[in-house]
Amino acid sequence: MTATSGAAAPASSGSSGPLLPDVLRSEWTKLRSVRSTYWSLLAAAASVVGLSALICSLYVNRYNSLSAVDRAEFNPTSFSLSGIFLAQLAIGVLGVLVITSEFSTGMIRSTFVAVPQRRVVLAAKATTFTAVTVVVGLVSSFAAFSVGQAILSGRHIEAHIGQPGVLRSIIGAGLYLAVLGLLSLGIGAIIRHSAGAMAALFGLLFVLPGVVSVLPSSWVNTIGPYLPSSAGQAIFETAPGIHLLSPWTGFLVFCLYAAVALGVAAVTLVRRDA
Amino acid sequence: MAIIEAHGLTKRYGPTVAVDDLSFEVKAGQVTGFLGPNGAGKSTTLRMILGIDNPTSGSVLIDGRPYGQHRRPLFEVGALLDANAFHGGRSARNHLLCLAQSNGIGAGRVGEVLEFVGLTDVANRRAGGLSLGMGQRLGIAAALLGDPGLLLFDEPVNGLDPEGIVWIRTLMRSLANEGRAVFVSSHLMGEMALTADHLVVIGKGRLIAATSVDEFVHASSHNFVRVRTSEASRLMALLQAHGGDPRTEPDGAMHVTGMESAAIGDLAAAHGIALHELSPQTASLEEAFMELTKGSVEYHGGTNGAGLTLAKGA
Incomplete structure (x- = not known):
């Protein structure tokens, strides 16, 4: 028996035709064939919907004991979307792992031997992963809103999708998760080590705001809105604070962070040895 | 015609020179052994051939072009770099499928190569649970996906049982007999004497000899x-x-x-x-090889005689 037994190479020639569709198919197979994808996405969706149900139920239960001021400040949309803050951990971890697991297992060498055009690999990874996170993000944020408002409707304090800013917040929450995934992927591709990349990502999102907050207040007010977390979250704030960017400006700034991370990754992936 | 042409290939890591001005050729239809002591720069050279590492200077061409300029290179080159270049959580079948898809190769071919290397029965299990020998076979299946004319194997018999070693030897011979170029690295001279037609011998990153196995044996027999x-x-x-x-x-x-x-x-x-x-x-080939690479070994052990010596009649 020889290596060429059976049909040999398929009809397509070795050097023509567009590459990206093939690599997209390959990256899609990679994404759907490891368990961490399912666990992380399930954790993200469960966080978004579950926390919405939990927080709204708790609020409804203690509604009678709340002061008028508390009731006036209540924002039903924000309440039902607060699970996003937990879900970003799962999406961030998955975004990092999508690329760092290839480096830690040695898979990256198989990948780059098969597709030496490393930027095409990065683009295909980013595309397939974003397609998944957009769907999971949007579906779970709509579900969280519906579940939350259904619970709040017991007290007739629910929000409606037609009210100003509500639809934008729901869509924005889903998009925030997707862009966060891209930022994670970019950081993972630059740092290449799972633990290091996660530390960098969560440092940027959670630690940096704390560090900035001890600066003089004029600085805080200038820099604060442009930090990745506050810029990104502006899109699902229904009552924008004075120290937040406008929803879409904030979202654009957040997208820029992801774009810069992916841009740097595109350069270092090619330059550095795998 | 030479399938691999390396010209002045050099790789430095800071002050360390891993590969030093290395030039050689690999031709079709024969097994070329890439021989050198551990740490001689064999793996680094193979990674540069495959475009995984960038040379500090010099160049290496495959079919006249740098590796990075090949689109869908699996049709031209198959490589087994290390036994574990896969994600342990993915099944063997999906591992091969994602590599195949990236080069436009269909799922049918994945089934064929799995059958060929004898992994069909475990194809749907997590690849992380495969034994070293099975992992090696999975790597070979990946190398054969595109039915390429050039195959690169980095220390393919390391850690294999005798049956696996014979299987790989036979495979390399038959691939070369089909007209393909096979370039295989090893630190065991005896192993190369059994499989290779031609030798590229390096030590401390430098070319020591590029010759046929027969000539090498003849010239270095004491x-x-x-x-x-x-x-x-x-x-x-x-x-x-x-x-x-x-x-x-x-x-x-x-x-x-x-x-x-x-x-x-x-x-x-x-x-x-x-x-x-x-x-x-x-004198055994192993002794001849040690004689030749004396002074170019990175680390000298305290004892000798651990190597596989093969007294070969003149």
């Missing part, structure tokens, strides 16, 4: 005759007078070069010298 006698000094004078070059060894034996054993025996008999031993010796 044949001598071991002689023991109680009248060593008399015999030594006689041998020197007749063109022999005797040397006394620490154990009291005499190693004679330049004369055949028959001539030594006749000479001793003619002068009434009793011989206690008269035995022609052929």
Whole structure:
């Protein structure tokens, strides 16, 4: 028996035709064939919907004991979307792992031997992963809103999708998760080590705001809105604070962070040895 | 025609030179052994051939082009770099499928290569649970996906059981007999003598020899005759007078070069010298290889003799 037994190479020639569709198919197979994808996405969706149900139920239960001021400040949309803050951990971890697991297992060498055009690999990874996170993000944020408002409707304090800013917040929450995934992927591709990349990502999102907050207040007010977390979250704030960017400006700034991370990754992936 | 052409290939890591101005060729239809002690720069060279590492200077071409300029390179090159270049959480089938898809190769071919390497039964299990030998077979299946004309194997027999070693040897021979170029690295000379037609020998990143296996064996064989006698000094004078070059060894034996054993025996008999031993010796290939790479080994062990020695008749 020889290596060429059976049909040999398929009809397509070795050097023509567009590459990206093939690599997209390959990256899609990679994404759907490891368990961490399912666990992380399930954790993200469960966080978004579950926390919405939990927080709204708790609020409804203690509604009678709340002061008028508390009731006036209540924002039903924000309440039902607060699970996003937990879900970003799962999406961030998955975004990092999508690329760092290839480096830690040695898979990256198989990948780059098969597709030496490393930027095409990065683009295909980013595309397939974003397609998944957009769907999971949007579906779970709509579900969280519906579940939350259904619970709040017991007290007739629910929000409606037609009210100003509500639809934008729901869509924005889903998009925030997707862009966060891209930022994670970019950081993972630059740092290449799972633990290091996660530390960098969560440092940027959670630690940096704390560090900035001890600066003089004029600085805080200038820099604060442009930090990745506050810029990104502006899109699902229904009552924008004075120290937040406008929803879409904030979202654009957040997208820029992801774009810069992916841009740097595109350069270092090619330059550095795998 | 040469499939791989390396010109002045050099790789530096800071002050360390891993590969130093290396030039060689690999041709179709034969197994080319890439031989050198551990740390000689073999794996680094293979990674540069495959575009995984960028050379500091010099170049290496495959079919006349740098690796990075090949689109869908699996049709031209198959590589087994290390036994574990896969994600342990993915099944063997999906591992091969994602690689195949990236080059536009269909799922049917994945089934074929799985069958060929004998992994069909475990194809849907997590690849992380495969034994080292099975992992090696999975790597070979990946290398064969595009039915390429060039195959690169980095230390393919490392850690394999005897059955696996024979399987890989036979596979490499049959791939070369089909007209493909096979480039296989090893630090074991004996292993290469069994499979390779041609040798590229390196030490400390430099080219030591590029030659056919036969020539290498011939040129580096140190044949001598071991002689023991109680009248060593008399015999030594006689041998020197007749063109022999005797040397006394620490154990009291005499190693004679330049004369055949028959001539030594006749000479001793003619002068009434009793011989206690008269035995022609052929240095093993492993010894020849060690002789050749002496001074270019990164780390010297405290003991010797651990290598597989293979006394091969001249």
